[in-house]
Amino acid sequence: MAVLTIAKMGHPILARIADPIEDPADPRWAALVEDMKETMADAGGVGLAAPQVEIGVQLVIFSVPSERSGDDGLPLSVLINPEITPLSEETAEGYEACLSVPGLAGIVPRWTHIRYRGLDLTGQVVEREARGFHARVVQHECDHLWGRLYISRMTDLSSLAYRDELARVAGVAVEEE
Ligand code: NI
Secondary structure, three states: OOOOOOOOOHHHHHHOOOOOOOOOHHHHHHHHHHHHHHHHHHOOOOOEHHHHOOOOOOOOEEEOOOOHHHHOOEEEEEEEEEEEEOOOOOOEEEEOOOOOOOOEEEEEEEOOOEEEEEEEEOOOOOEEEEEHHHHHHHHHHHHHHHOOOHHHHHOOOHHHHHHHHHHHHHHHOOOOO
């Protein structure tokens, strides 16, 4: 296992559509996930997409902390070749921060209720409904696969802020993903 370098805004891989994975069970993807888990833990994030570690494939990992979901949360999940379907037109605004845009956070509108579908490392279909923070983290991570950073989803750039100031002045903690 290894802590990988995280690509930051300006790296072209973050602006490209990632390639679909043909064989999810290829052992190299399991090895990549182990390195991504270590990298995410080292950086203190809640989600990470393969392009963020300079691998341009459709693979993301994320977890849903129980304190953000109001229930037991979701242990670390792997999602390969994901698709998202909104189940409602409703969106909600919430702060997001990204390991590829270190130090900053901003308010992003996201669908509040989605279904997502992808594959796990054995090639089995993973299909879930998600709301709230769970829906938000999945939309943020999948955006990395379509070459989008959260800043390009913001509708009001005046909410862009430093995470440490949000925490210090407003008491708002925003996880990086
Ligand atoms: Ni991110």
